[in-house]
Amino acid sequence: MxxxxxxxxxxxxxxxxxxxxxxxxxxxxxxxxxxxxxxxxxxxxxxxxxxxxxxxxxxxxDPLAPNWTLRAVRLDEDRYRIAMRMKRFHMGGEGEAMQLFKRQAEDMVRAQGYSSYTIARYEEGQESNWISERVASGDLILRR
Known part of the structure; x- marks a missing residue:
């Protein structure tokens, strides 16, 4: 926009x-x-x-926009990668990446009829642009 x-x-x-x-x-x-x-x-x-x-x-x-954007990509039938990016100008929310990751995983389990999930990989970091951004990503394995 x-x-x-x-x-x-x-x-x-x-x-x-x-x-x-x-x-x-x-x-x-x-x-x-x-x-x-x-x-x-x-x-x-x-x-x-x-x-x-x-x-x-x-x-x-943009104080009303969510602090994090999430994008889930299906890697295979039961495996997903979740990539998260925090907006550059924010008011708090620095420590909530893992909480949002787990909430997204639980939503995916519920929506697709699985019983549980396993976090296969998870990492957090910062990307240095003209203003650095916090990023996080991880892989989920959904279990029936």
């Missing part, structure tokens, strides 16, 4: 360079201020700038 937004933003910036003349003839944000209290006024342009910064920060951090 972020790639289309980036393309749209770059297209809009490219279009801005082709505008000629005195457009707009009046400012987009009027020269106004909000009188909050005696001696305290806030310029409307400061409010708009602050809202823009908060909006961008909310978009990047």
């Amino acid at each position: 972020r790639t289309p937004m980036l393309v749209l933003l770059l297209g809009a910036l490219g279009a801005c360079s082709s505008i000629k003349g005195d457009y707009p003839s009046t400012p987009l944000i009027p020269n106004a201020a909000i009188n909050v209290a005696d001696g305290l006024t806030i310029a409307l342009e400061d409010i708009v700038a602050g809202a823009a910064v908060i909006g961008v920060a909310y978009y990047v951090i």
Whole structure:
């Protein structure tokens, strides 16, 4: 979803360079201020700038998104690999990888009619990108 937004933003910036003349003839944000209290006024342009910064920060951090993304791949009839990745900007959740792994395994056992599972392999680590991400992966063997 972020790639289309980036393309749209770059297209809009490219279009801005082709505008000629005195457009707009009046400012987009009027020269106004909000009188909050005696001696305290806030310029409307400061409010708009602050809202823009908060909006961008909310978009990047996305506090309502889950901390971990899980992907299960079937290796053979009873064997699965679960790969997990933690989002780059998060508020807690660093120690819950094994808990989520086991919860996913129990969900798979229930959904597919198995009686139990065995963890054949499990590992946690960090991938170093421009901002490091926590990752975890493991293999499950489902038992009838």
